[in-house]
Amino acid sequence: MTDTLRHFIDGEFTGSAKDFPKLSPVTGEMLCRVAEAGESDVDDAVAAARQALRGPWARTTELERAAVLRRVADEAERRFDDLVAAEVADTGKPVDQARTLDVPRAAANFRAFADIVSAAAGESFLTGTAGGGRALNYAVRKPVGVVAVIVPWNLPLLLLTWKVAPALACGDTVVVKPSEETPSSAAVLAEIVRDAGLPPGVFNLVHGFGPDSAGEYLVRHPGVDAITFTGESATGATIGRSAADGVKAVSFELGGKNAGIVFADADLDAAVAGTVRSAFTNGGQVCLCTERLYVQRPVFEEFTERLAARAREAVFGWPTDPGLTTMPLISRDHREKVLGYYRLARDEGAEVHVGGDHPVFGDARDGGAYVRPTVLTGLGEHTRTNREEIFGPVCHVAPFDDEDEAYALANDSDYGLAAAVWTRDVGRAHRAGSALDVGLVWVNTWFLRDLRSPFGGTKASGIGREGGLRSLDFYTETTNVCVDLG
8 A cells, every 4th residue: 555545537646735644443543645636636537537538438339348347357356465455454344354245246346247238238119100111219328428436435345346337338437536434445446447458537536525525526517427426315415416406317325224024934043144244244334234123023032132142242353363253343433423323222222232332452453443233122113223324233123013014114214225034935025025115125135136136225225226237227328319211
């Protein structure tokens, strides 16, 4: 990692007059400094992206762009260890997780969208005319233009490549703004796309914050044609207001207060293990994590006890330690937010079965951002703890009696991103898919994804869908061509 991470604009790394420190979530020590983009830096990045739209990139075919994406995937695998090191340094996640999830998925995103754009079919229709002849109507996909790509800190490389890959596949150019908390893997990706032969200006990277910084300058820039954003719902609403002024296309994957439902007929071993993953993976810092769990009354007490027991077995350590199950939160500020919710839960009358505080190590990790996985019961449905997204390793467990009640409880939320259902009843599994007001329902699993399938949320959890052909729809404009054949 360099002493100062720089922007990547028009094929070159550049600095800024201002910079800021990036701190380790493991120890709180400074890892590096990061250039902070001013308005002129963002202007330069957008101008480079617009110029690239008129350059050689504009004349590439789908198959040529697919070949570029495959080269990027190959180069990402060649730089595998560099990407792992960047992800682990920025987030504090276990090395094993970065090696088995984050970095492999980054390469998979580029390969998947290379395949998708290569195989995508266009629409065509033969139409009868008033004079007895026929006309041919066919659809042509064109790049939407310059896309602002803004990604969060929880899965920075995975989510960045999830957006950049389809944008490039469709012939767009991008200006990327990673989170100020996780700038490192984006900087490595800039080197990767350069070395894979992407023309200058097609991929641009600016570092900085949101308000009065790179994020705000980017979303309000008149040279940006579309915005794709993953992050908090409140931030998405702010970006949406700015985008509305310029009538920009938006794709938002926002927050979640996701529900899990465990029916009495479920395989309890699988349901407990699955809920440990869905509640505590990545320190609970995944928009898809389960924060509300509803368990059918006959198995409620047993399930809660077993879940709490598994949470007590959390393994803390250094990111390089084998068998590590628990990582720090992204920052001390975020830790204070989560600990504030732990205190709020107690004030609202929760029973804390495990956790509710932070560990003390007696070493450098005490300067980091660790909290304990936490299991709660006893709260009403309309308490703040059960309504607001916490984004930490915490789960509230409540009983239910019948199927309709379970769906009503799960749907009683301002959010609608994902749900996990545990049951052996095949009919119930399919009913849940229709009954739950969310964008994604998992049955007897969690975090299993097919990159061709639609992904996104309802209500305050987002606007639009990405994944597979839905990504092509967002990252392109479609023109219908009508030819009178006589």
